[in-house]
Amino acid sequence: MTERSPIVIVGTGLAGYSLAREIRKQDKETRIVMVTADDGVSYSKPMLSTGFTKGKDADGLAQAATATMAEQLNLELRTYTTVTGIDTDGHRLLLGDNSLTYSKLVLAWGADVIRLAIPGNGQEWIFPINDLGDYRAFRKALKPGSRVAIMGAGLIGCEFANDLRNGDYEVEVIAPSDAVMPSLLPSAAASAVQTELESLGVGFHLETTVERIEPAGTGVSLFLANGKTLQADIVISAVGLRPRTQLAHAAGIEVGRGITVNRALETSAQDVYALGDCAEVDGHVLLYVLPLMACARALAKSLTGDRTEVSYGTMPVMIKTPCCPAAVCPPPVDAQGSWETEQDGTDVKNLFKNTEGDVLGFAVTGRFALEKQALSKVVPPIHS
Numbered sequence: 455m456t457e458r459s460p461i462v463i464v465g466t467g468l469a470g471y472s473l474a475r476e477i478r479k480q481d482k483e484t485r486i487v488m489v490t491a492d493d494g495v496s497y498s499k500p501m502l503s504t505g506f507t508k509g510k511d512a513d514g515l516a517q518a519a520t521a522t523m524a525e526q527l528n529l530e531l532r533t534y535t536t537v538t539g540i541d542t543d544g545h546r547l548l549l550g551d552n553s554l555t556y557s558k559l560v561l562a563w564g565a566d567v568i569r570l571a572i573p574g575n576g577q578e579w580i581f582p583i584n585d586l587g588d589y590r591a592f593r594k595a596l597k598p599g600s601r602v603a604i605m606g607a608g609l610i611g612c613e614f615a616n617d618l619r620n621g622d623y624e625v626e627v628i629a630p631s632d633a634v635m636p637s638l639l640p641s642a643a644a645s646a647v648q649t650e651l652e653s654l655g656v657g658f659h660l661e662t663t664v665e666r667i668e669p670a671g672t673g674v675s676l677f678l679a680n681g682k683t684l685q686a687d688i689v690i691s692a693v694g695l696r697p698r699t700q701l702a703h704a705a706g707i708e709v710g711r712g713i714t715v716n717r718a719l720e721t722s723a724q725d726v727y728a729l730g731d732c733a734e735v736d737g738h739v740l741l742y743v744l745p746l747m748a749c750a751r752a753l754a755k756s757l758t759g760d761r762t763e764v765s766y767g768t769m770p771v772m773i774k775t776p777c778c779p780a781a782v783c784p785p786p787v788d789a790q791g792s793w794e795t796e797q798d799g800t801d802v803k804n805l806f807k808n809t810e811g812d813v814l815g816f817a818v819t820g821r822f823a824l825e826k827q828a829l830s831k832v833v834p835p836i837h838s
């Protein structure tokens with residue numbers, strides 16, 4: 455490491471760019487180099503599941519070109535550059551045959567999509583969508599009137615189901631759970647979202663899995679464990695994400711479910727930090743935008759000389775299913791209590807209360823979704 459080594463940020467997703475922006479609010483001059491495996495185009499990933507609803511294709515969802523970002527943030531951007539290792543003792547980032555010395559290194563390299571090893575010859579019809587490039591490839595493969603099968607009924611599967619129906623595509627959702635978004639929503643709220651998606655024309659095949667995918671005509675046949683066979687022209691895989699930890703682990707950096715960092719976003723290696731989808735912050739793996747923004751604000755202060763710990767407020771998750779607007783703020787994992795339900799059709803207010811009657815979490819759908827801000831003020835933050 456030399457005196458003039460830059461701060462190096464790996465990843466130009468929301469975590470990397472938010473951090474660079476926050477640093478520039480404090481410090482206009484310190485040299486920053488951003489390294490990314492992709493094209494570095496700035497976009498808001500949550501918008502990927504709103505393309506048809508908002509009438510935008512992949513280019514329409516792009517917010518700023520790479521050169522614009524580099525100029526605005528006064529930094530050097532190395533695109534299509536994949537990090538292959540980290541030499542923590544030498545403060546060097548390994549880039550294949552090249553290397554880059556850093557003064558501080560920030561890992562903001564996101565999460566990998568989980569890929570199911572489904573038997574059959576239909577793999578090329580399966581599209582995971584976790585970045586703008588994935589979305590571009592998906593939209594290119596999608597033809598007018600395509601029948602879309604979505605594997606996974608989590609937040610992303612449900613949002614794509616709603617969006618594709620808004621684009622007038624036939625949509626079938628397949629998932630092993632007995633409800634949609636089982637790890638996020640209590641049953642009344644989940645069933646409200648499912649009911650409204652069904653009214654919109656989405657077909658659900660729950661409590662089953664896809665056992666085999668084989669080419670059939672111009673599309674595929676999906677053979678389900680419950681004995682049914684579905685026909686589709688294209689398949690979205692939305693079965694989950696796994697924080698990218700491998701390279702950090704290989705470099706001797708402590709990892710758990712994500713790259714382990716404390717509330718100052720410090721890894722176990724000196725001068726190496728992590729935030730965003732790749733990080734496990736003080737035990738929390740939160741693959742959402744609000745947590746990474748809070749982390750970016752705190753880390754920018756630390757990197758510019760004022761060591762700061764992240765303080766999460768209450769962070770509700772908005773579910774972008776316009777047919778049934780929904781918001782959820784799950785209770786802490788170790789919270790004792792139970793869900794209470796107030797319901798009028800698919801307008802649901804689920805409150806998670808402890809024995810003292812304190813509200814520790816909520817899930818609201820339909821007209822009750824309007825109460826999300828008021829409820830967010832009542833529930834305790836994840837950790838202050």
Ligand SMILES: Cc1cc2nc3c(=O)[nH]c(=O)nc-3n(C[C@H](O)[C@H](O)[C@H](O)COP(=O)(O)OP(=O)(O)OC[C@H]3O[C@@H](n4cnc5c(N)ncnc54)[C@H](O)[C@@H]3O)c2cc1C
Nearest residue numbers: 465466467468469491499500537563564730731741742743
């Ligand atoms: C369809 C969809 C909808 C969503 N909706 C919401 C929502 O409504 N609300 C919400 O809060 N969250 C939502 N999320 C989650 C949210 O978008 C993510 O938490 C967030 O965008 C993650 O940002 P990130 O910068 O950590 O990772 P990413 O955006 O994945 O960025 C990772 C970056 O690292 C780079 N990279 C990876 N490996 C390497 C390497 N080895 N070398 C160099 N570069 C590398 C990549 O090229 C990329 O630039 C949604 C996610 C999806 C997929």
